[in-house]
Amino acid sequence: xxxxxxxxxxxxxxxxxxxxxxxxxxxxxxxxxxxxxxxxxxxxxxxxxxxxxxxxxxxxxxxxxxxxxxxxxxxxxxxxxxxxxxxxxxxxxxxxxxxxxxxxxxxxxxxxxxxxxxxxxxxxxxxxxxxxxxxxxxxxxxxxxxxxxxxxxxxxxxxxxxxxxxxxxxxxxxxxxxxxxxxxxxxxxxxxxxxxxxxxxxxxxxxxxxxxxxxxxxxxxxxxxxxxxxxxxxxxxxxxxxxxxxxxxxxxxxxxxxxxxxxxxxxxxxxxxxxxxxxxxxxxxxxxxxxxxxxxxxxxxxxxxxxxxxxxxxxxxxxxxxxxxxxxxxxxxxxxxxxxxxxxxxxxxxxxxxxxxxxxxxxxxxxxxxxxxxxxxxxxxxxxxxxxxxxxxxxxxxxxxxxxxxxxxxxxxxxxxxxxxxxxxxxxxxxxxxxxxxxxxxxxxxxxxxxxxxxxxxxxxxxxxxxxxxxxxxxxxxxxxxxxxxxxxxxxxxxxxxxxxxxxxxx
Numbered sequence: 224x225x226x227x228x229x230x231x232x233x234x235x236x237x238x239x240x241x242x243x244x245x246x247x248x249x250x251x252x253x254x255x256x257x258x259x260x261x262x263x264x265x266x267x268x269x270x271x272x273x274x275x276x277x278x279x280x281x282x283x284x285x286x287x288x289x290x291x292x293x294x295x296x297x298x299x300x301x302x303x304x305x306x307x308x309x310x311x312x313x314x315x316x317x318x319x320x321x322x323x324x325x326x327x328x329x330x331x332x333x334x335x336x337x338x339x340x341x342x343x344x345x346x347x348x349x350x351x352x353x354x355x356x357x358x359x360x361x362x363x364x365x366x367x368x369x370x371x372x373x374x375x376x377x378x379x380x381x382x383x384x385x386x387x388x389x390x391x392x393x394x395x396x397x398x399x400x401x402x403x404x405x406x407x408x409x410x411x412x413x414x415x416x417x418x419x420x421x422x423x424x425x426x427x428x429x430x431x432x433x434x435x436x437x438x439x440x441x442x443x444x445x446x447x448x449x450x451x452x453x454x455x456x457x458x459x460x461x462x463x464x465x466x467x468x469x470x471x472x473x474x475x476x477x478x479x480x481x482x483x484x485x486x487x488x489x490x491x492x493x494x495x496x497x498x499x500x501x502x503x504x505x506x507x508x509x510x511x512x513x514x515x516x517x518x519x520x521x522x523x524x525x526x527x528x529x530x531x532x533x534x535x536x537x538x539x540x541x542x543x544x545x546x547x548x549x550x551x552x553x554x555x556x557x558x559x560x561x562x563x564x565x566x567x568x569x570x571x572x573x574x575x576x577x578x579x580x581x582x583x584x585x586x587x588x589x590x591x592x593x594x595x596x597x598x599x600x601x602x603x604x605x606x607x608x609x610x611x612x613x614x615x616x617x618x619x620x621x622x623x624x625x626x627x628x629x630x631x632x633x634x635x636x637x638x639x640x641x642x643x644x645x646x647x648x649x650x651x652x653x654x655x656x657x658x659x660x661x662x663x664x665x666x667x668x669x670x671x672x673x674x675x676x677x678x679x680x681x682x683x684x685x686x687x688x689x690x691x692x693x694x695x696x697x698x699x700x701x702x703x704x705x706x707x708x709x710x711x712x713x714x715x716x717x718x719x720x721x722x723x724x725x726x727x728x729x730x
Contacts, residue, residue: 241478242390242703244471249448250387250396253470256443257387258399260339260380262436263346264373265407268528269553270429271312273415279423284311284359301671306664307359313663314363318370319377320656326378327649331496334453335386336444338379343441346372347434354431365430370656372437377652381636382644386450387470390703394567394633401629402560407436408528409553416550451480452641456487482705483641490642500643500650507717511696512635512647516655518688519631522583523681524623525659526666527552527616535613548613555617559624571700572630573692579626580689586619587682594675627688631655637699638707 274280281289288305322345330338345368352365380400388396414432418425451470454463463483467476493499500509535548567575590612597608632651639647670677697710697717711717 243475243478244389244473246389246392247470247472249472250389250470253387253447254384254396254399256439256447257339257380257383258403259436259440259443260342260376261400261403262407262410263342263376263433263440265404265409266411266433266436267315267369267373267407268404268525269408269411269549270415270433272528272549273412273419274426274429275308275312277415277419277422277426280426281308282423284356284362305667309664309667311362311366313660315366315370315373316656316660316663318367319374320370320653320660322371322374323378323649323652323656326375326652327497327645329375330379330382330648331645332457334449334457335379335383336447336449338375339383339444339447340441342372342375342379343437343439343444344372345369345375346437347441348372350431350433350437353433354427356430369433374652374656376440377632377655378645378648381632382648383447383450385633385636385704386452389471391701392568393637393704394572394700395564397633397636398560398564398567398629400632402557402564405553405557405560405624405628409550409557412550412553416547452483452487452644455483456490456641458491460484479703482703486641486705489640490644493642496643496646500646503720504722505640505643506720507711507714508639508643508647509650511638512650513654514688514691515631515635516651517658518684518691519627520655520658520662521681521684521688522623522627523587523662523678523684524620524628525662526670526677526681527620528556551613552617552620556620556624556628559621560629563625563629566625567630567633568700571698572634573696573698575626576630576692576696577689579622580685580692582622583619583627584682584685584689586615586622587678587685589615590619591675591678591682594678598675634696634699637704638710640708641705 278289285305285308288308291305326338326341329341349365349368349370349372352368353362354365356362356365381397384397384400385393411429414429418429421428448466448470451463451467454460454466464476464480467480467483468474471479499505563575593608593612593615597605635651636648666677669680673680695714695716697714699707699710702710708721711721
């Protein structure tokens, strides 16, 4: 059946209550290994800001910025405003956006493991090129290869985690991806703090160590089992059943197996998933795949994580103080993710997203007020206000860490039916990386133009996205991934758009 043809969206029966099994060590180990892919994403986010504030790096590749930085009376908000420097950070995400679309085909036809391995190899190549770069083109080429790795990893890993995890713990286990991301950010911040003292070549070590999580992900990908969903979708039903029995710790997997087989039969009838996902019956998932990653980036978190040392230096912190402050925010982000893992499958997705949004709005407004009243263009903050700014930013980062950070990936990865799952995840990753690219490329200019108002800009977006979640996102807690379609048919708004199953069956 062509992608434009009509097919039932989902399953005829809700079998969730018949699912059997438990959390096995096999599942936990597989999810931990797969989630290392998040460390690639996190390490790069954390390493970029520290490297771009190192004198040795700037002097070699961006001498104009180096001279501007050392000027005695530069504008605090504009000292790093250079599009070439921004391109170093953002080029990776543009490459990741393009590669995530390619990764969709590989993920669907050759399995989730294939994309995980491709991502690890690409990232290793990129890390090697950047660490040994002798000119700007070589440096940017390395960043592009890193972007390809992230595009593949971010496309495949959340899908892998969602499909391996038992329904009642899917949220927590899926957040292993975000946890690994935050650990990667914190690790990168601590490495930057140490390598900054290794002048003038410390930046090479920071960039080269990105190969470590890439090697772990590649080796792990080789030994990981494929997901039952992917195996059955590719016609390997007996092998898929054996893997399902192994990861659930029981031979009584009949109900879950039937759901996967039904979803697989439908998936194989769809020849053009990207065309299919545009149909009206898939409208709710498509909207979430676009808006969830968009809003995640428009919280402003990447601006803080990318440019934390730059941002803190702009506020008047010294070089070491700024690196230390950015390391602190990385530690807060990593630790706060554990809160989300612990409560997401009890409290639900909506409560965390709305609560985290409110906390982030308050923090952004407070920081804007402090900077607006106490930070002049060419002066610094007093010690007491500097400490207060760091504390408030830590509260902001913590709110992101237990809400939009992990759930911005978890929700899109669990809502798509199998026939459009790889295409939907590709859209999610592409949108995320596109807006990451936009913010990465424009933040230094926005900071120069908006000054303290940049925090109010992001607070406005957080307000919009919190209202969006309240109105349009149904609670997905405890709903089997193959039965998610029933949520949209019960939601006050989406039920007007998604056809009833009987209507679909009749056509």
